Amino acid sequence: MFPPKHFESVWMKSYITTPIYYVNGSPHIGHAFTSVMADILKRNRQALGYDMMLSTGVDEHGQKNQEAAEKEGMSVEDYLNMRCAEFRDVFDRLDVAYDYFVRTSREGHKTAVAGMEQSIFDKDLIVKKNYTGTYCKGCEEFKKESDLTEEGQCPLHPTMKVEQTEETNYFLKMEPFRERLLQHIAENPDFVQPEAFKNELKQMLSEPLEDLCISRPKARVTLGIELPFDTDFVTYVWFDALANYLTNINWPDAGYESWWAECEHLIGKDILKPHGVYWPIMLMAAGLPLPKKLSVHSHWVGAGGVKMSKSIGNVVDPIEVIEKLGVDALRWYLARHMRADSDSQISVDFITQSYNTELGNKIGNLLSRAAKFSKARFDGKLPAPGPLSAEDEAIRKSVLEATKGMGEWVNLAEIPARMQSIITVADEMNNYFAEQAPWDLIKNEETRERCQTVIYVTLDCLRVVMEALTQVIPASAGKALAMLNAPAVACPWKPELDRLEGNSDLGEIETLYPRVQ
Template identity: 85%
Template sequence: MKSYITTPIYYVNGSPHIGHAFTSIMADILKRNRQALGYELMLSTGVDEHGQKNQEAAQELGMPIEDYLDMRCAEFRDVFDKLDVTYDYFVRTSRDGHKEAVAGMEQSIFDKDLIVKKNYTGTYCKGCEEFKKESDLTEDGQCPLHPTMQVEQTEETNYFLKMEPFRERLLKHIADNPDFVQPVAFRNELKQMLAEPLEDLCISRPKARVTLGVELPFDTEFVTYVWFDALANYLTNIDWPDESYAPWWEECEHLIGKDILKPHGVYWPIMLMAAGLPLPKKLSVHSHWVGAGGVKMSKSIGNVVDPIEVMDKLGVDALRWYLARHMRADSDSQISVELIAQTYEAELNNKLGNMLSRAAKFARSKFDGKLPVKGELTAEDEALRQTVLKATAGMGEWIDLADIPARTQAIITAAAELNEYIDKQAPWSLFKNEDTRERSKTVVYVALDCLRIVMEALQQVIPASAGKALATLNVTEVARPWKPELDRLPGGTELGDIQPLFPRVQ
């Protein structure tokens, strides 16, 4: 069983921001989920090094382009490493194998007479690096995605891919494969994009204007339009055109933000059809993050959430947890450093960290540093155990992007019940009385065994903290395929060191 998950490749005309961190962390959570189910995984993320915007960013800093790209590439890699994103392949579109494969794909489409050369006059947005139709623009004639950049009238000779011959086929594919685009709101949006005849897609840029790109194999005066080149990374990462790509490609799932639905839902499938290649299995679309109160993040308002700053202040899992817990697939979600800190304190620290340290410290001091052996169980014990099994079961099943918040919420709700259980059972009081001392052992065992299940499940979301917790419980191996199972903590074994999981922050 294979699973291939991709993130978009990110433009390197600036430093990594929360949007980059988000998509790559979600991809990592899905990867860890599939691995827990026993799948063989391929996760790709990386950077798009071509196009006019990158070229201009290097010029602004007065750096040679190669040095600039190396610097940004290292920066993105470093951030993803710090975010515990366990990518299997880090994409750089400047690598040789990629460029050759892109050129090969273009030549094969050109040979089928699906690419035409023509002169075009139109409104061009530098931000999108594409021509815009009048209906794409705002009332005052600007790009809705780049309102502060002026669109320009540009006249240019370029190469175009014929799109319209494939429109009906793509609509049929979407109808026949209801899972192809998720969630349903974005499937409908895509169908809307395909409701009218499609204009030819410009797939080149003259070298006079853009030099950073893949040269067209059939006309060396042009480089490839950045999307055509970038989208092909999904194939070249798995060694296409080598046949070995096929079993991965069949299982490919693209994670994308809603702003790039059109390139992934229209351009890419049609490029693949034109090249005679199968479509990816699925597009999982997410919405964006906005500041508290629903205000768009901006430097001037000062509400930009910098992933590095959050990690330095609260640790990587505070950020991973917040993003997983509060993302909404089909509407924008709010984020601020303060909201992250609140969730960290209320959920991770109060419900998980304190629970582990209280119960484990008690066991270490009262039971010779060992995990107690449980006795007979009461109805309350059984009820808690069933609650925890039920709440964590979702992490032992396939998770779609849109499922992530509900699955994490279920776990934290069960953790709250676990806290109530231990407060009510009060093993520290039971221990003081000789008649109830045995009972205190059972309570501590039940609580720690339930906490183990919770932490095993949370390895998919907050791997670093869950790993520390499991080390304290002396759990060295978690079975794969994983599902929540009771009584896997052997009573009578030594407990490990108690490390503070979620240190309090000022």
């Protein structure tokens, strides 16, 4: 269960969720991206002094998972345990500091979902009827003709044939809530970000809504939560999965309200409809408030904009990247290079290039040069600075300006721009260091104090940058701060100069980002 200590504070809170991921396959770069971005947002808000809750995890129910277990020749329980452990291990290796790892097989979750269904059923908002429609097994969703390509396939799963399915099922009435949802969007401008996806959602709601299927007959699917009002059916996977955002914080028990009021869902654009239409209407039907925000991101594609495919060989495996380059190389690329509302390119070569040129050359190399120089020329210590020149003041001001964004609330779409600011100032810092040329200043006694100042300013500016980057690449940023023998990062955090102590010992200096071919 969720640790009780999180329910003690009534101070500033933020509850961030990722989708829960289907376990019919291994974790991929999309899973890694959403959960790493959620972790960055959590670390940002923790740095501001917020009490945080981050949930991520796995969706264990549905037809896809049931068939995947059969294909592997495993019992459903063994298959789910194996996949759950695999996802958890990947997120641990990605330094995702989740507070709650979701498993929809948890008894408390199942009981709460059944309770939600019963409460909606009791309001006569759920009807039983026969339905003939087109079903995409990849989406686990019935599709309208307008949702399909000209070839009659799901655009998200073009290699998977859709099925013409006739079933008797239970359906949630959607249309009675459509106008109310549109009104909520109008009255809450930040409900969906970025703007392009809010417009897309409004377009989805511009026409009358069909009823939403919320069940599957046990004759077809057995892996799911049994309907409380008809034991011949299990809960449709989307209804079950979406409810996790509430059950993670112990809904319907008392104490969940303060977290739910500050809930932000991070989602990919492909699941905007379930989160932006189905979920809000489910909540309205259950008499519950809506989440605070949907933060939507685009997708990663291969080099040249080609969709990732095993047959093409352009799939980026997060574990392979971690083993080759380290976790922070991947975290950095994901944070630095995703566009707000259009797909972005990724490949192992791109990640390697970004790691070598940005982290290695611009940040790691400067730290190594300045710290090693200081250690060699000042008896293992960081020298105390003398009077500051105009050049010193200028670079210090630039560093404060470039990093101040990490001392403020960061929204999902803003992360790449905040990283761009840091890389831009890293270039300025390198120029400053080269122009001041401490290796020349140290040669003469009359310029020795000036040399001390240049070294101190450079390393103190790097300390500010690395404090900001603890929110993004915590492992390597923490190593850098240890090399500088920096004091603990303050909370609430904001960029501050002169926190390094002059004439203090430096730590062991190592290459922070070893170059990779």
